[in-house]
Each structure stands twice: as structure tokens, then as C-alpha cells.
Amino acid sequence: MKKLSMLSILMAAFSLTFSQASLAACGEIVLGSAISLTGKYATNGIHAKNGYEYAIQKIKENGGVKIDGKCYNFKVIYYDDESKGDRGATLAERLISQDKVQYMLGPYSSGMTKAIAPVTEKYKIPMVEAEGASRSLFNKGYKYLFAVLSTSEQYLASAVTLAAEMAEKQGKKPSSVKVAIAVENDPFSLDIRAGVSEDAAKYGMNIVIDEKLPRDLSDMSAILTKVKLLKPDLLIVSGHSKGAATAVRQIEEQNIQVPMIALTHCEAADVTGKFGDAANDILCSTQWAETLAYKDPLFGSASEYEMGFKNAYPEYKDKKVPYQTAQASAAVYVFKDAFERAGSMDKEKVRAAISATDLMTFYGGIKFSDAGNNIAKPMVLRQIQNGEYNVVAPSAFASHKLNWPRK
């Protein structure tokens, strides 16, 4: 046994020197990222970092980034922003002025992106971010900020459309639908609320409950009691993973019967694993699902991406690959594509190339508006059916039929 392990160490060392030798042929493009490795965003921050690293590895395996006939590999300098906005801004400053980073990958969460964007903007550093969906990021006139994900007001707006469709099927007017909204008081969730209430207003729906959840939520029975009394047709909850966990648990406990319930962060909260059948028929919004039919030459199809990622990161074996990871990989892919089209390391040329991106990826289409948000990819709604996440909306991509009413 001991001999065997000695041998394997030797072999590992050998292959390491070899791979390093072959790498030396390629140049290096240094990216910077201040991302949450500790603090309240740590879980998702690490998901995002793994997504970056997986894409970088994948690009390396496929011959690197080709600029002007030469090959390059990405390398990322990470700093831990401790999930604190001011820390994030300081670290971005340090990445740019001390480490001389010319290109940035985004942090996790809208709040952190909001803290960093002014810094990258000041130094004219192109930043492709994958985890900040707040629409307030895209009305400030930023020129160097690009986001591959759908903005947050789209997250649950499709549930409103779905509720209107169901009402029509029942022979009722969409305006008869009553909506209850409970969202956390943070930029991301408030955008979701804005998107939902705008769409509800379009249909003339009545919003009967409109409440903000506290940051340290562990009990929302007060809201659910009101839901019981006012009987809305659609319940929207968004409060990161704690909101999803608390909602699913207490909806079951209090035996709340609402025909349609839509949440965010279902996977992050692992509602199917933790609460089993209680999570059935709940709608969950997602940026991406591995069952979607998107494809690209680097990662393959969405499901191939999932398999490849699980092989590279065995700790994800027993769970779904979170969309936070997929979109992080897509952000790195955008950089590769832009560098190759720009054919140069010049910062302004690369920015122009990013801005002109029109790319189909395993994660969905990517095409940036002038404001920097991605306008080529719709949000997806999935319903938990017998513990499985099945895509039910938008109907064009749907693999399954919607169960309605819930229970």
C-alpha cells in the first residue's frame, strides 16, 4: 500500500512538471475577482468561484484563448470580500492598483456588485459579472459592466403570466387574480417585487399582501396567517435560501392552500432534500436548468456541462449544479470569446468586443444591451414535481405540464 502511494505521488509529481512544461507555451491573462468566501454569501460565492475555475480549466484543456495566433490561459487572483460591500470595494481597488489587474470577474450578489462597479468604472476596467441581477446596476450608465444573467425583476414575473393563463383557462378574468408578495428588504428581492407588481398591474390584478421580510428571518407565520385569511391565488416569496426554507416549512405546517406558490433559491435551500413532499408543486425560478436545450462548442450541451462539472467537482455529485455556477462559467466564456474577437490585449478593444458579444452558450444566448445586461436569455420557471425540478415555463422550453392548483 505504502509503495503504491509513493508511486502515485511520484507519478503525480511527474505529470505536474510535464503539464507545467506544456503550459509554459501559453501566455497568461490575469483576471481579478473579489468574491465572498466567508460571511453570509459564502455558499454561493464558492459556487461562483468553482464555476469560474471550471471554465478556466475547460478553456485550458481546449487549447486556451487564441489571440493573434498565440495562446493564453486565464488566471484569476481571488480575494475574500467577507460578504461586506465596503471590503469588496477596497479589494477591487487593490486588485486594480496593486495587482495591476486589467479585467475583472464579478463578485457574488447584487449588493456586492453594486459596491465594486463604481471602482471598475473609475479605472475603466471591463467587468463581466454573473451574480448581480439587480436592475439598479443597469440604469447608472456604467460602460464597463456586463452581466450574463437575466435581471432580477424578471425572476418571478413569469409566474404572474402563468397565473393569468391559468385564470383564463378557468374562464375567469386575469384581473380576478389576487397576489400576495413577501420579499426580503434587499435590492435583489425588491427588484423581484417590482417586476411582479408591474406585471400584476398590467393584468389589473389585486395585490392583497405586500410585505418585506427581515434579514434574519426564521419565522413568517404572521404573513402566512394573513394568506390563510385573504386567500390569494398566487404567493410570491423571495428571501434567499432562508426565505425559501422558512416558507416551505411553514406553508406545510400551517397547511396553507394557495393554487400557485413561486419562490427563489429553492436549490440553495435544498427544499426537496430537507422537506420532501412539503415542497411539491412549488414553482422555483432559475436562471438556468440542465434540461434546457442550449449548446456551445466549449462546454457542450447544458446537461454535458453538468456532467463535466460534477466530474471535476465531486462534492456536487449528490446535488444539482446550481445556476450560480453555470453563469459564472458563462462569464469566463464571454471573456474568452471577446479576447479572441478583439484579437488584442488592449483594454478598450476588449471592452468593445464584449459589448458586441452575440454568443450562444450552454447557459443560453448572451447579447448585451447598451446598459450591459443580457437581453438574449429568458428566465425559467420550474415546478417541483415528486421531488424533481421540471421546467414548466416559459412554455416554449417546458418539458413538463404545470400542476395546478397546488394540492
Next chain:
Amino acid sequence: MDQILGNIGLLFEFPVVNLKIILDGIMVGALFALAAYGLALVWGVMNVKNLAQGDFVIAGGYVSWYLVQNGFPALLGVPVAFVVMWGIGWVVYKLVISRVIERDLFTSLLATFGLAIMMAQILNLLFGSDTQSVDLDYDVLYFFDGFIDVPIAKLIGVLMASALAAGVIIFMKSSRMGQAIRATAQDARAARVMGIDTEKVYAFTFSLNSAICGAAGAIIVMVWVIQPFYGIAYSIRAFVIVTAAGLGNLPGVIAAGLGIGALEQYGAHIFGIGYQQAIAVLLLLLVLLIRLIQQRRNRQVLK
């Protein structure tokens, strides 16, 4: 404003909701009271205001959660969390608290504040920042056409909390150590003169507090959710309750705990759940104001 009036209207339209709010409040309050009692104990006996109180609660929750992850029954989590947190409390006392106990107020506040940050981060590193909970497969009892729901898991939690509180009360009243603790609280110097080993009493008290918090956390993880950074919510409530009830006033602590639980639920119903914790802090302000006015009547000078 319309929404607030509408919410108040609901209370009258469906009177049974009041009962539900009060029941929910009492169930939350029972656990607040437990953490607050531990705080009152440490505050009264050693004059240390433990800002890490809530983090001990959360740590206890994680002990129980960890056990369940490894296939142990959830109810076992409560006694195990009690024992494990006792040990952790003792270590913390020896390492940190024993060094600041004789110092002034700010030193102990700073030390326990640092402790709170440390504990939250250690829990975050060990268990990740996701919310966790333990799901007990018990039924839920419904009354009044399903308006009132009492999950048996919550009921068990409250019963365990009361049993623990009763146990601690009896222990403090009748055991030798309980007497020693009370003597030390009254006058540490006199107690020392009478041959009580106050150092031992301090260590015991702090460990007991930590254990009570741990058990409370183990109950909380069965009924609600925990996250490494939730400690502050329990610390704040414990402080509000102890300030309202006063030190060494156990029935007061329990009554204040249950009362704050119920008032918070009312506040959450009327003003929206976002203001739930604001209600607790508002109550603290009110209590302080009333205390101030009361004390103005009999001003005393300390020499």
C-alpha cells in the same frame, strides 16, 4: 397605512387569529425566555453581560443538526447539545471570561462581542452559511377549521423548554451549588469569606448558561431555521427580556419572554413582519424609559 388598518381589521373580523398569534408568540417566547434566563444568571452572578449569548444558542442548534446529519434521532440533540455546550462554555470561561471578570464593564463587553464574531465565523467555516433545520416527522394538530396549527414538534419543543426551566429552578433552589451561586450573586466577597470557591461558582454558572443556550438552540433547530449569523437576533431579545424583567427575577424573565414573543407576533401582523424585531427594540426603549422615571422617584447616591 391602509395596510396597517386592514391588518387591524382582520384581527376583529377573525377573532380566532388573536389566539393563533398569542399561541405562536408563546411558543417563540418560551425559547427567548430560556436564553434570557441564562443571560440573567451570568449577568447577576458575575456581572458579565454576555453579547455572545445568541451565538451559544446557534452553536447548540448546530450540535443537534450535526447529530441528525449523522443519523441520530433529533430529540437526542437537546441533551447532547446541553452537554457539549456545557463543555464549550467551560473552555470559553477558562480562556476568556475568567480574565475579564474582574475588569470593568467595557472590557467584558468587548471580549464577549469579539467572542460573538468569532463563534459566528467558526460556525460559518464549519457548517457553511446556508440555513439549516431539522425536520421532525410529527403531525400537526389543527383546531378551528385549520386556522390554528400546533405542530407537535413545536409542542415538544415548548415542553422541553419548560422542563429545562423547571429543572434549573429546582437546582438553584435546593442544591448546594445552587445555593453557592445565589450567595455569590448576592455578595461575592462575603461568599468567599464564608468559604465558597467563587472561581468554581463562576465557571459553573457560565457553563450552565452555555448549556441552557445550547439546549434552546437544539430546540430552535427543530422548529425554526438557524444560520451562523442568526445569533444576534437571540442576543438582542435576551437583553430586552432581562432588562425588562430585572436580574434574579425568574418568573419575571419567563413572563417577559412570553410577552415579548406575543407582542412581536402582534407587531409582525399589524406592521408587517419586517418590523418584528423593531418591536423588541422599541419595547426595550420603553422599558428603559419607564425604569428611568421610576428611579427618578427614589434617587440614590452610590459612594
